[in-house]
Amino acid sequence: MPKILAIEDDLDMLAALRMPLEANGYEMVAATTAEEGLQKIKEVEPDLIILDVMLETTTAGFQVSLQLRSPDPESEYAAYRYIPILMLTAIHTTTSLRFGPDEAYLPVDDFVDKPIDPDVLLKKVRTLIEQSQ
């Protein structure tokens, strides 16, 4: 069963993610802070990370992805660098058109707009996990 780590500080949003994911055969583990998220990446070794931009600070989510994707070979997360990251954003639809995956700007693989459309979420989750295998 593929494992997904959702790093999101809103418990209700975690519930909204959990329903479609579990109904489609994914195991979802939750973390509510950046620190807990980073720790669980090591413990759980997920197949995919769903990451909220805003956690305890407005950019804590960005910090998690930057730390995880650090090019430093000595990084403690070097082994987890290739886990795909799906970022949750609350940005207008038009803006997200230009908010594509950009290695130089933000090391994540794709974005999902809030509010979450479960079908869009599932499609992206499936694609990212397939691509990474």
Added chain:
Amino acid sequence: MNLERILARLADGARQVLQADAAAVRLLDEGGAHLTVTAASGLPAALWQREPLAIKHSSLDGEALTGQPTIVADTRADPRAANVPEGYCSALCVPLMHEGDLIGTLHVYAAVPQRFDEEDVTLLMPLADVGAAAVAATRALIALEALEASKAHFIHVATHELRSPVTVAQSLVRSVLKGYAGALTDKQADVLGRISRRLNFLESLINDLLDLAAGKAPELAAEVEGLVLLNGSVGRTMLLLQPRAEEKGLDMTLQPCHDHLIVWGTEDGLDRIFVNLVSNAVKYTPSGGSVTVSVRQVDDQAQVEVTDTGIGIPEEALPHLFEEFYRAPNAKALGEVGTGLGLVIVKDLVNRYGGRIEMKSKVGQGSTFTVSFPTCNGER
């Protein structure tokens, strides 16, 4: 028009009208105890006293501020001339007053003594009155703009706080609606569908309010204004709305312009203008109709025209279209989600970028919205 420019014109005007050698405007501070020279004409920079001056140390200003024009015939022999800049032998000082409020003083100076008389006072007073009125109006406008900006800030913060619970609630409802929390009865699905549509409306309203706030307070906008490519913005809009048009069975076409049209604004702001206009066209055009977006250059203007074959706008609704929360009766009756803020946002942004918006419409035949922006080729 800003205050400094108005004051500079007032000083220039005073000097010209009296053919004097120099003129200066001194404005009262908030406490009413000090005056500061805020504009001057013909006065060498070295003689421009920039520090606030206590009224009690300037009997010339003190006298004028009682409402009495004051003439100093010879500064060398008059103790009131203590604060007349060096090198001038005569001075005339009149009050700047508007509706009984003292604003400051207007000075004119001449190098020769005995230069000013009562006739000069008669010439200068009307100018001082107009100047004072302009200063008062400009100050009122500045205060109004500050108020508008603080209102926008409040809306911005409040709606940000509102957005998160609405977004979460909508995400939960959607998951349940799709049956991911177990099978639903028809009745349950119907009720959840209604909740979801209400949340959708709330979300649009929140997003529009945020846009509106950003339009009124530029510091709330996501990007700094600069030169942007208009064609790119129209292209993104088409890409975003094409699926919605197809879903509705509309024929949506773009007549592109092959020249790069560079205008002043932000990408985000331009996107909002076109997304609002084109999504309105899609929204209010019945299935089988068409939406045409054409981009062209007309003289030094970049022009985008959005034409639809939709329900049109009744004549009596036209004057209200750009009012906050207004929706035309036939648009409301259609049952489409709308907040009545889209066109207000469009108009604010178009004005901000120095553009113009025009519309033509006939009920039952369709509408055309045309926006034009001055093209910028590297300069502004």
